[in-house]
Amino acid sequence: QEFLNLGNTILGLMDKGCQIICLTARHISEFRVEEMIEDESVVRCLSSKSFPATDAVKRLEIPNLLTGLSAAILSIAIVKGLPCFLLVNYVDLFTPDSMTLQGYQSIFKLKCLQESSLEKPNVSEALKSRQLFRPSNNLYI
Numbered sequence: 001q002e003f004l005n006l007g008n009t010i011l012g013l014m015d016k017g018c019q020i021i022c023l024t025a026r027h028i029s030e031f032r033v034e035e036m037i038e039d040e041s042v043v044r045c046l047s048s049k050s051f052p053a054t055d056a057v058k059r060l061e062i063p064n065l066l067t068g069l070s071a072a073i074l075s076i077a078i079v080k081g082l083p084c085f086l087l088v089n090y091v092d093l094f095t096p097d098s099m100t101l102q103g104y105q106s107i108f109k110l111k112c113l114q115e116s117s118l119e120k121p122n123v124s125e126a127l128k129s130r131q132l133f134r135p136s137n138n139l140y141i
Helices: 004-012 069-080 098-109 123-129
Strands: 020-027 042-047 084-091
Touching (some): 020 069, 020 098, 069 084, 084 098
């Protein structure tokens, strides 16, 4: 309920005919699956029926549950019949680095993005340019 108004506002700004793509991250401890493969990055998706079908990303398995703004946007889009795709990147840490951001590269497998003018970014170069890895003044022993 707390994200319902914000989700409606965001969708109200959308032009007719647009496709919605939501990106979200969740901690890996929230991912529920019978057998976990350690080396696999865990990226899953959910989409509305009106979003073009894709096998580019695995669908989120039951009994996983999503909450928050991205889930609200997807829910509202489903009710309104809008095309919406939600990508969930399950990560160990919420600190942006090349490993945690790598899961988002999956969106470039979507046909709508391949047909667009968006270019796939070089994640490590983008992080270097943002200077997120400044040397720490702390000493840990």
